[in-house]
Amino acid sequence: MPEPSSLASWTRALRKQLDALGLDSAALCNAAGIDPLAPLPEPAHATLRLWQLAVQASGDPALGLRVSRFVSPTRFHALGYTLVASESLREVFERIVRYQPQSRDNLRLSLDKTAEHYEFRFNPPADCPAPAAEIFDAFAAIYVRTCRNRLGRAYAPLAVHLQRSAPVDPQPWQELFRAPLYFSASDNRLLFACGDFDSHLEDGATQAAEAATGLIWEPRVRGVIETQLPEGEPSAESVAQALGLSLRSLQRHLADEGCRYDLLLNQCRENLALLHICDAQLSLNEVACLLGFSDLEGFSRAFKRWTGLTPQQYRLGLLNP
Structure with missing residues (x-):
């Protein structure tokens, strides 16, 4: 069986979050035009509607940030052991970019190095309808959590750029990312310090070998x-x-x-x-x-x-x- 897409993983995670909040995720799926018993993934317009209904039902504009906790970094993008075995965060994100086409998640990923930092971009294709803004909150959160999984819970990126409009209360985003935030940005982008990304991870591939x-x-x-x-x-x-x-x-x-x-x-x-x-x-x-x-x-x-x-x-x- 092919590995399910990461967008499908987000739908499963969203349902787990809704159920944890005491909401009926199956009823919300039905209202969005999704059969909760059908195989994943679902049509893009249906998942967009599900996220809209989920935010409305939960009353939580930061729902995407919360949902990110229900996706395992070691399973994200179907990389599994490669994330565990990488010698540096640079290798981790290079593999995320390299294996992205296998995830079928309608994202375009890139990792570029400047003189001062790394820039990791995660954007929808120009010829496809954009997923819900909350999905990009969730993607940004899981990427940062992936870094913290390797460098410790205190780790923070240099900056977070999100295309979504600025929320009325940005505090949940500030508390999670602990970095300068730029909403209504030209693209979805995370900035990371070169030293953090290039430094050797003690539990990386050398130790695995x-x-x-x-x-x-x-x-x-x-x-x-x-x-x-x-x-x-x-x-x-x-x-x-x-x-x-x-x-x-x-x-x-x-x-x-x-x-x-x-x-x-x-x-x-x-x-x-x-x-x-x-x-x-x-x-x-x-x-x-x-x-x-x-x-x-x-x-x-x-x-x-x-x-x-x-x-x-x-x-x-x-x-x-």
Whole structure:
């Protein structure tokens, strides 16, 4: 089966976000002219209508930014292990550009280096109707999250240019990108410092090539689990595939290090739960979805097992220390 397009991935992520907000994503799909049970991708005009209805139903103009959390960087653009194995962010984005035609997402990507910075552009073709503005918010957010996945959560680009009109309240964009923002821009463009993009990533391809001679696999497995959780509980098979391993090889590597996949999955969920629950902008349903739980009840049981408190009790304790 061909890899689904990244625009189709955004539709799945949008539905997960809507469901996490307590909205009926299936009903909104039907209202947009999309059969929620039909194979993806859908016609462009239908996805545009779905985003419009989703923003209206949620009352959240920054919905695209929120939806980006439900797309795994290691699966984005069907690159999988190549994103994990790249030696630098420059290689990561070069591969994104190179493999973009396989994604069938109606985007035109380019990466150019100037004397001072890299410019990464992501724009619709001139002869195609533009997707919803929120999709470009989501694309910008996932590209920045990809950088943070490799350089740390504090990373920020030099600037963010978006063709969309300026929102009434730009604060959600400012909080996510933590960089100068330019709305109503001539194109959709991210600027990155040369030093950040050219510097060697410690967990890149060189270390991947050293796997046969003793690479520590536990942190690498944790990283892939964390990026796949928003799409649902990741199986050991999907994590092994992202790492370019067979399931048996993954299990053997972890056993050699005294680890088990199920224990790592549980630890990753616990660590991320304590991080996400401190974010007041996230509802508990959203936190549950980001951790790969199918419902809030399952998350609540796990959280109480980890902390002795329900998520509601823990969050109240943060607000009233």
